[in-house]
Amino acid sequence: MKNFFNLKSSSEVLALYEQFVPLAAENIDLISARGRILAKDIFSPEQLPPFFRSTMDGFAVRARDTFGCSESEPALMEMIHEVKMGHTSRDITLGPGQAARIWTGGELPQKADAVVMLEYTRDFDENSIAIYRPVVPGENVITAGEDYQKGELVLPRGRILRPQDMGVLSGLGISSLPVYQRPKVAVISTGDELVPADTPAPAPGKIRDINSTTLAALIAEAGGIPILCGICNDDFDALVDRSSKAIDQADILVFSGGSSVGMRDFTLKVIESITDAQLLVHGIAIRPGKPTIIARQHNKALIGLPGHVTSAIVIFYLFVRPLIRKLSGLCASHGLRMVRGRTTQPIASVSGREDYVRVQLTMARGDTGLEVAPLYGRSGLIAPLVDAHGLLPIGRDTEGLDKGSVVDVLLFPDEHHTGFNPSLM
């Protein structure tokens, strides 16, 4: 495998993900399907609803029998039946001038084609009712198959299943369905200075492993299954061995740590030593996160993240999340929402690379839109990311932004939970 250091643009990296294909399908129970991605088109095996149903409490009628009736000249009709909920009416047929009492959701008798709402009727005597307002055919009725006809496409492959989708699948009696497997993403934290996050008092010179927990959460948020492989010291043979085992049981292997020049070369050499690994990316024209490494082993990927936690998170959103989504059956994009706002101060940038600036959003007074404020801090710090609502991309041909520039911000996925919920401009 040839070693090169040719910086790619972010769109070039994402284009390379077209080499990957979604994972195999698996069948799951409907009750567990929310948020999973359909692996096959779902066609309706039957009509929904299965029969003509009333949408109101009232009287099922033949609409033509009500034509011309009014408050002053009601239509008098013979009441021949009361439709009971859960009982079929298909053995009842309305003749001219006949009606049947019906409740919302009840099945219409044969020849009935409309329902008169209860409030436009009055009981006349025990066997007949007076109707004060005409109905047209189909009024207050859902026809059999009005939601879905037999054989109709209900949900397409690639759809992320939402609550209402679960509803329609329930209605059709589909209780198990094919979805793409969730990608397994293994994480190896490297660095002689690291100790596990739950170490009560790290020895002098040691620091707790921040990246494993952070990456596990990012992986789950993106729809993947995190596999934490723990901390590996900077021992080449041990790391090659651990990595080979990890990629065997995972779809993506992420290396965290190694932000120093020596460590970057080390991670690169480890990745190059994995059987059949083919280097796709060694360096991206982006800040933060330039020293990112991406390799492919058949339909699996090995990704060397930058060691600084901020850089690792940014690179995860921009390049690991799209790959998890691609293997999940979605398109190879980050899938983050964008929101428009105005910068509160000038923001410096260097042309020739993309910048991703951590920003905080606030609603301006008087509904004049969102204000976008950069949060500065060295990339070794995590506090600015804790305070940030999202990332502001600045293109490679832009030499910085003036105060008041209109910009699009990528929002972190869970942001809508944190109480920040303006009307987006």
Place this chain on the structure above:
Amino acid sequence: MKNFFNLKSSSEVLALYEQFVPLAAENIDLISARGRILAKDIFSPEQLPPFFRSTMDGFAVRARDTFGCSESEPALMEMIHEVKMGHTSRDITLGPGQAARIWTGGELPQKADAVVMLEYTRDFDENSIAIYRPVVPGENVITAGEDYQKGELVLPRGRILRPQDMGVLSGLGISSLPVYQRPKVAVISTGDELVPADTPAPAPGKIRDINSTTLAALIAEAGGIPILCGICNDDFDALVDRSSKAIDQADILVFSGGSSVGMRDFTLKVIESITDAQLLVHGIAIRPGKPTIIARQHNKALIGLPGHVTSAIVIFYLFVRPLIRKLSGLCASHGLRMVRGRTTQPIASVSGREDYVRVQLTMARGDTGLEVAPLYGRSGLIAPLVDAHGLLPIGRDTEGLDKGSVVDVLLFPDEHHTGFNPSLM
């Protein structure tokens, strides 16, 4: 309990939720904490990072020793130490003119206050290096506590935990933390016409239960724990008994079904028969979903949803989700994102009530913004909701919207997954 039918506005309903308080806290492992809501402020038990760290590969120096150096007149410094990753440097002290080799993340020796990047140095002989560019104190260094000082507020109560929050908690060695319990939400589907969703071939007149599965997914999406209590026939005593048991083990009990006038009264009577239940809402000035019933039993709630699935979903988003969020420790709002667009056609509405119109969004050509198209269909149908991206609220004082009106649309929560991801206007 007095029976009344006084339509409330949606803001009146949400104001009533101030009577409810968040559930008790429970301790969970950090690794399971993503998306959970903090029940206590978290203060930093120690400094983060714990020691002065280099952010670059290079040489730790006393910055003043580099002042005035340049390409033509490098500063020559004595190399007295190499900082090994994971080893402390606190027993090393730099004297004037001394430097120590250091890697990214390494601990600075005593008296060192800056790091010169490797690329601005050259090895002079075995024990000394030449420095070609001056550094200022603090350059390429993260100071101890620069992320968080001991005792500083790190994350506030009420915060939904994001991946970067997990990172900082890991860094501080906090491996277990107090979060609000997730509300348990029981669902009883009522109706003699209903059979379980997995029934292969319902008998004539029977239909499969759509609402239980749909509501379970909506509850989980809102952060609650769904408890499906199955289908209950329209038998008063059986339903009172089942409801009393359900509310004992849940925080919220949702009744689904009963959209007909007779059934609404029935659900109301059942709710009124539950011990200590106090009616808060009987009817909301909203379409769809007017016949909604909300009662309170101490800090628990009983909610009678409209029977039509569309109405039930709309009411869930507007009034059940805010209550789940309130019990979870968030504010009593739906928490749905809003997005601005323009209507593609006139939309009718009646003043005196709020309308929530299901809408589909498309990007207009030429970046002129989002187009908002209503999806019509009777409220007994589910297909329009399957096609919808969100809900368009039309205020009670508005008598309909012209084509081209600028409107704010509430987006369904998972919408960002479905490939619909325009720059929001």
